[in-house]
Amino acid sequence: MILIRCMNNGRHKALFLDRDGVINLERRYVHCRETFQFQDGIFELCRAAQNLGYLLVVVTNQAGIARGHYTEQDFLQLTEWMIDRFAEQQIQIARVYYCPYHPVHGIGGYKRDSADRKPKPGMLLRAQRDLDLNLSSSVLIGDQVSDMQAARAAGIGTKIALRPEVGEMKVLEHDCYIAPSLHDICNRYFSVIF
Numbered sequence: 001m002i003l004i005r006c007m008n009n010g011r012h013k014a015l016f017l018d019r020d021g022v023i024n025l026e027r028r029y030v031h032c033r034e035t036f037q038f039q040d041g042i043f044e045l046c047r048a049a050q051n052l053g054y055l056l057v058v059v060t061n062q063a064g065i066a067r068g069h070y071t072e073q074d075f076l077q078l079t080e081w082m083i084d085r086f087a088e089q090q091i092q093i094a095r096v097y098y099c100p101y102h103p104v105h106g107i108g109g110y111k112r113d114s115a116d117r118k119p120k121p122g123m124l125l126r127a128q129r130d131l132d133l134n135l136s137s138s139v140l141i142g143d144q145v146s147d148m149q150a151a152r153a154a155g156i157g158t159k160i161a162l163r164p165e166v167g168e169m170k171v172l173e174h175d176c177y178i179a180p181s182l183h184d185i186c187n188r189y190f191s192v193i194f
Contacts, residue, residue: 010128013137014094015049016151019060021143022162022182023082029063031070033081041182043089048190054139055094055131056086059123061146066102066110075100094131097123118142119149124156141185148176160185 020026025037046056058079064070075098083093099116106112115122128135139158140151151159152175159176162185179185 010132010134012055012131012133013053014057014127014131014133014135014139015046015054016057016059016124016127016138016140016156017046018140018142018144018147019058022141023058026143029067029069031064031074031078033078036078036082038085039182041186043086043091045182045186045190046086046091047089048186049139050091052190054190055133056092057094057127057131058096058098059118059127059140059150060096060098061118062098062100063102063105065100066106068107068110072100095127097127099123118144119146119153121150121154124150124154128154139189141179141182158189160189 017023020030023039023042024030025039027035027037030036050056062075065072065075079096083096086093097116099114099118101110101112101114101117103111103113103117114120116126124135124140127133135155136157138156139160140147140156141160141162142148142151143162148159148161161176161178162182163180177188179188
C-alpha cells in the first residue's frame with residue numbers, strides 16, 4: 001500500500017474508533033439493537049479521551065450492507081441509537097463514517113471498489129478535511145489488520161490493535177500497540193496524571 005502524505009496542520013486531534021470489535025462485541029453483521037452489545041470499558045475510554053480534547057470519530061466498513069444482509073437504513077437507525085447511548089453517558093460522537101461497498105461480494109450498486117473501504121484511508125482523510133484534524137496527533141483503535149493499514153496510510157500517529165487474532169500479531173507489532181482490553185488502552189493512553 002502506498003503511504004499517502006497529507007497535511008497534518010489541523011487544529012484538532014481525534015480518537016478514531018472502528019465499530020464492530022471495538023465499540024461493540026463482534027457478532028457478524030450486527031445491524032439491530034438486540035444484537036448490539038457495547039464493549040466493556042468503551043464509555044470510560046471515550047469519556048477520558050473526550051476530556052483530553054479528542055474528537056470521537058467512528059470509521060467502519062459495513063460489508064453487511066454490500067452483501068444484502070441489512071439495509072443502509074438499518075445501519076443508520078442503529079447508528080442513531082448508538083450515538084444516543086453515548087450521549088446519555090455525556091459523550092459526543094463528532095462524526096460517523098461508513099463504507100457500505102465491497103469490491104467482490106457486493107450486490108448491485110454496492111459492488112464496487114471504494115477509497116473509503118479500509119485498508120484504504122479514505123474515511124480518515126475525509127474526517128481530516130471535515131473536522132480540521134491533525135492526523136499525526138490522532139489515535140486509531142481497531143481490531144483488524146485493515147484498520148492498522150488504513151491508519152498507517154493516513155499518517156495516524158498512534159495505532160492500537162485491540163485483541164487481534166494471534167496470527168495477525170506479527171504483522172502488527174512493529175508499529176502498533178497490541179492491547180488486551182479497552183481498560184488497558186484507557187490507562188496507558190488517556191489517563192491524566194497529576
